[in-house]
Amino acid sequence: MAKGESNVVLTAVVAGVLAVAAFFGVRAAYDFSHERIAMNQRARLVARLNSVLDPALLGHDLTTTRLSFSDVELLGSSTPIDVFVLSDHGQPVATVLTSVAPHGYNAPIDLIVGVGADSSVTGVRAVRYRETPGLGDMINRDKSSWIEQFRGKSLLSPARETWLVKQDKGQFDSITGATVTSRAVVAAVKNALLYFEQHRDAIYNAARETAVTEHEPDL
Amino acid sequence: MSPTSNNLRTTVVDKLWRNNLTFVQLLGLSPLLAVTTSAVNGLALGLATAAVVLLTNIVISLVQRAVAPAWRIPLFILVAAALVTGVDLVSNALFDDLHEALGLYIALIAANCALVAQADTVATRRPVVEATLSGLATGLGALGVLVLLGGLREITGQGTLFAGMATLFGPGAAALRLNFHFSGMLIALLPPGAFFGVAALLALRARLTQPCADSAQ
Numbered sequence: 001m002a003k004g005e006s007n008v009v010l011t012a013v014v015a016g017v018l019a020v021a022a023f024f025g026v027r028a029a030y031d032f033s034h035e036r037i038a039m040n041q042r043a044r045l046v047a048r049l050n051s052v053l054d055p056a057l058l059g060h061d062l063t064t065t066r067l068s069f070s071d072v073e074l075l076g077s078s079t080p081i082d083v084f085v086l087s088d089h090g091q092p093v094a095t096v097l098t099s100v101a102p103h104g105y106n107a108p109i110d111l112i113v114g115v116g117a118d119s120s121v122t123g124v125r126a127v128r129y130r131e132t133p134g135l136g137d138m139i140n141r142d143k144s145s146w147i148e149q150f151r152g153k154s155l156l157s158p159a160r161e162t163w164l165v166k167q168d169k170g171q172f173d174s175i176t177g178a179t180v181t182s183r184a185v186v187a188a189v190k191n192a193l194l195y196f197e198q199h200r201d202a203i204y205n206a207a208r209e210t211a212v213t214e215h216e217p218d219l
Numbered sequence: 220m221s222p223t224s225n226n227l228r229t230t231v232v233d234k235l236w237r238n239n240l241t242f243v244q245l246l247g248l249s250p251l252l253a254v255t256t257s258a259v260n261g262l263a264l265g266l267a268t269a270a271v272v273l274l275t276n277i278v279i280s281l282v283q284r285a286v287a288p289a290w291r292i293p294l295f296i297l298v299a300a301a302l303v304t305g306v307d308l309v310s311n312a313l314f315d316d317l318h319e320a321l322g323l324y325i326a327l328i329a330a331n332c333a334l335v336a337q338a339d340t341v342a343t344r345r346p347v348v349e350a351t352l353s354g355l356a357t358g359l360g361a362l363g364v365l366v367l368l369g370g371l372r373e374i375t376g377q378g379t380l381f382a383g384m385a386t387l388f389g390p391g392a393a394a395l396r397l398n399f400h401f402s403g404m405l406i407a408l409l410p411p412g413a414f415f416g417v418a419a420l421l422a423l424r425a426r427l428t429q430p431c432a433d434s435a436q
Contacts, residue, residue, distance in 0.1 A: 011287040018282070018294055022301035029305035033312030040315040134405040 261369025269358025
């Protein structure tokens with residue numbers, strides 16, 4: 001009986017020591033890593049933004065301002081989405097919209113669309129999607145260069161009525177075997193450009209105001 | 220001395236090959252099937268798993284005598300969960316790209332039934348040395364299968380081997396990449412390919428062990 005009781009006490013002591021050790025171990029791992037993880041995330045975001053910018057802007061000392069906008073019809077999401085404005089000494093030179101193509105084949109496709117100061121597309125990337133591997137996932141720049149065809153296009157060239165895939169009498173190539181995916185992306189990029197056209201001043205003004213109040217680290 | 224070391228050798232051979240966690244007990248298949256699209260993914264998850272199994276085995280076997288039997292498994296899970304959280308955080312900080320590829324599966328090591336099986340059969344019952352060796356052999360056994368299946372699927376799926384090793388070992392390791400000059404069959408990288416791969420490896424293992432079983436009779 002006495003032996004059993006001492007065993008309980010010993011068990012409790014060992015359990016307590018292990019619990020405290022586990023706590024401080026996890027704490028130490030967190031202290032070691034949380035700043036690096038934040039840096040990694042920031043580097044990932046910067047790389048993502050850079051991938052859709054006009055290459056001529058890379059290397060310039062730009063200020064990035066993160067804004068939030070919401071438009072179900074044109075940006076494809078009922079929740080607010082991020083809009084990044086890159087400014088050169090207070091002057092907006094590029095905008096990156098994170099828009100959603102709601103009619104992907106399996107699920108909505110998350111895109112980022114870079115738009116230059118002249119309202120033309122500087123680059124598009126698919127950042128999250130569940131398209132069919134081997135077909136629809138050709139929207140991924142690592143798998144095919146299909147998504148590069150938007151670079152340099154605007155609502156004037158080609159004319160906005162022809163922002164469609166060629167099967168629908170438009171100007172854009174579609175991915176063989178993935179017309180649904182291609183349609184969804186072409187429509188989403190067009191809608192992002194429409195949103196930018198309609199809200200350009202609001203976006204730029206918001207960026208200027210935010211940039212005055214909180215100067216974010218440079219890209 | 221000799222019977223003991225003989226015993227230990229049996230333990231190691233048993234965990235590595237004869238009773239391999241993945242091949243024979245068919246445990247821990249969900250991460251195995253999900254992440255083995257390349258050798259480096261398999262290697263990374265394998266290393267994380269092996270480290271966690273080894274360290275939890277050591278800690279628990281050290282305290283097993285002091286702890287009432289009913290408490291051993293809960294404490295094992297506590298230790299394993301803390302270690303997995305640590306591995307998850309540190310790998311996120313140091314191997315960002317790889318962590319992105321492995322996603323949830325590092326955190327899910329804590330829920331790997333293989334760990335609890337180890338705890339139940341070895342860590343809480345056997346001496347420290349044996350538990351340590353057993354943990355190591357179990358981890359390495361799982362690691363071997365992960366790398367083997369990852370390599371097999373990488374070769375057949377995209378015609379390369381050890382692509383992306385730089386994400387684990389730094390830029391110098393990029394030279395390890397082997398190209399087989401064929402574009403690969405996509406199916407090998409898709410979920411069905413994982414089952415085909417496991418089936419092929421199981422068949423190969425059966426072929427290798429079958430003659431021994433026959434001659435024993």
